[in-house]
Structures are given as structure tokens and as C-alpha cells.
Amino acid sequence: MTEIVAGVRVPDSAIARAATQLVRDTEDDLLYNHSRRVFFWAALTGERRGLDYDAELLYLGAMFHDMGLTERYSSPNLRFEVDGANAARDFMKSYGVAERDIEDVWTAIALHTTPGIPEHMRPTIALVTAGVEMDVLGINYHAFSHEHRHEVCACHPREANFKENIIDHFAEGIKKKPETTFGNVKADVLALKDPNFKRINFCSIILGSAWPA
Incomplete structure (x- = not known):
């Protein structure tokens, strides 16, 4: 049966169903529910902005965006976003998805x-980030109706x-590869959670490089 939440239709293609199952089997409840909410916030943002987005690509971007945090997909030395x-x-x-579509989802994540x-x-890239920003940071929280917020969170609770x-x-x-947080917001996470974490300083790298001047 077609699943509709807050007026947003969840893609029901074979690849979307397989993605749902893979993420469900790989992530814990918190990350799975977060990823699903990201899709709904992203889709609702796309509708509010009048963007012509591909719902299937948006769904794949939302569902895979935190898979790099899991042990199964985490690499030893790449940013979790790249994983x-x-x-x-x-x-x-x-x-067999087209290369251009794969590139959009890859870039979005x-x-x-x-x-x-x-x-x-492009919309897939812009909207995945918008969905994440809404769910994690509360950016544009009040641009979503109370009814939509309630319905999405009733289906996928925070x-x-x-x-x-x-x-x-x-x-x-990310704690095992702190160097991957250089230049991105995840450095703030380790600064809060790891007392031994030392930020890499951009200016120190410049001043300490092999260039004579």
C-alpha cells in the first residue's frame, strides 16, 4: 500500500523498498527514524519552495545520509559523509541507476x-541538507505547520x-578518525564529547607549511 505522511508520498519502487529495508537492518531506531523524517522535511521544503525534485532520489539521499556512522559502512579514514x-x-x-542521478545523491550526502x-x-542536493537542518538544528522549524510536524513525528518519533x-x-x-572533522561542523561534536580532542588549526597549517614565505 502507498504510504503517505503529511501529504508526502513515500516512493514505492523496488529500489526505494530495498533501501528502506537495508537502512532498517543497518541503523538503530534513532538513526532510522531520523533519516525517514529528513525525507519528509526535505519533500515538504521542496513543495514549499516550488522545486521540481525527484522523490526517489531525494528518498535515497535522505535514507543513506547517515549510513557512514554505522560500523558496517564506516571506513578507517574517510569523512562519514563520504562513507x-x-x-x-x-x-x-x-x-542500474543513471550516473547523473547517482552523482546527485552522492553529492547530497x-x-x-x-x-x-x-x-x-540542484534540488536533490539542496533538499537533503534542508531536511537534515530541520531535524537536527531546527532550521525553518516554524515554516512547517504544527499538523505536519505532529504527523511526521507520530510516524517516526523523536x-x-x-x-x-x-x-x-x-x-x-567519528571518534576513531578525528582528523576527518577538519573544516566541518563535526569538530564541534568531538570538542564536546572527547576531552582529548585537539582541533586542527587552518592558520597553523598555512604558517607551518614547507613554503619559505
Whole structure:
């Protein structure tokens, strides 16, 4: 049966169903529900902005965006966003998805924690970040109706301590490769959660480089 939440229809294609099952089997409840909410916030944002987006690609971007935090898809030395993007790419290739569409989903996931850039790109890329920003940071919270917020969260609940627990999930997913947080927002996570974390300083790298001047 077609699933509709807050007026948003969940894609019911073979690849979307397989993605749902894979994420459900890989992520815990917090990340799975978060990923599903991201899709609804993203789709509602797209409708509010009048964007012509591909719901299936948006769904894949939303569902895979945090897969790099899981042990199964985490690499030893890549940003978790790239790990998730690579997982989505490999999954989509197995279904014969067009390269341009794979590139959009890959980019949407890889850039979803890099503010100020995705919003200027194609709809799939812009909207995945918008969905993440709504669910994690509350950006544009009041642009969504109370009814839509209630319906989405009734289907995919935010647990009582979601704010603290999502930060814990971020920390757990990146603590073994702190160098990957250089230049992105996840450095703030380790600064909060890891007392031994030392930020890499951009200016120190410049001043300490091999260039004589």
C-alpha cells in the first residue's frame, strides 16, 4: 500500500523498498527514524519552495545520509559523509541507476554537513541538507505547520533525549578518525564529547607549511 505522511508520498519502487529495508537492518531506531523524517522535511521544503525534485532520489539521499556512522559502512579514514555517499553510490549502481542521478545523491550526502553550499545546487542536493537542518538544528522549524510536524513525528518519533543522543551518535561514528572533522561542523561534536580532542588549526597549517614565505 502507498504510504503517505503529511501529504508526502513515500516512493514505492523496488529500489526505494530495498533501501528502506537495508537502512532498517543497518541503523538503530534513532538513526532510522531520523533519516525517514529528513525525507519528509526535505519533500515538504521542496513543495514549499516550488522545486521540481525527484522523490526517489531525494528518498535515497535522505535514507543513506547517515549510513557512514554505522560500523558496517564506516571506513578507517574517510569523512562519514563520504562513507554514506559511497554506500549509496554502490547501492544505486547495483540497480542500474543513471550516473547523473547517482552523482546527485552522492553529492547530497557528502555535502549535507557543509552549510552554505548545497542550497545553491540542484534540488536533490539542496533538499537533503534542508531536511537534515530541520531535524537536527531546527532550521525553518516554524515554516512547517504544527499538523505536519505532529504527523511526521507520530510516524517516526523523536525520542525524549534526541538532541543529546544524536550528538552521541555523531561522536561514536567519528571518534576513531578525528582528523576527518577538519573544516566541518563535526569538530564541534568531538570538542564536546572527547576531552582529548585537539582541533586542527587552518592558520597553523598555512604558517607551518614547507613554503619559505
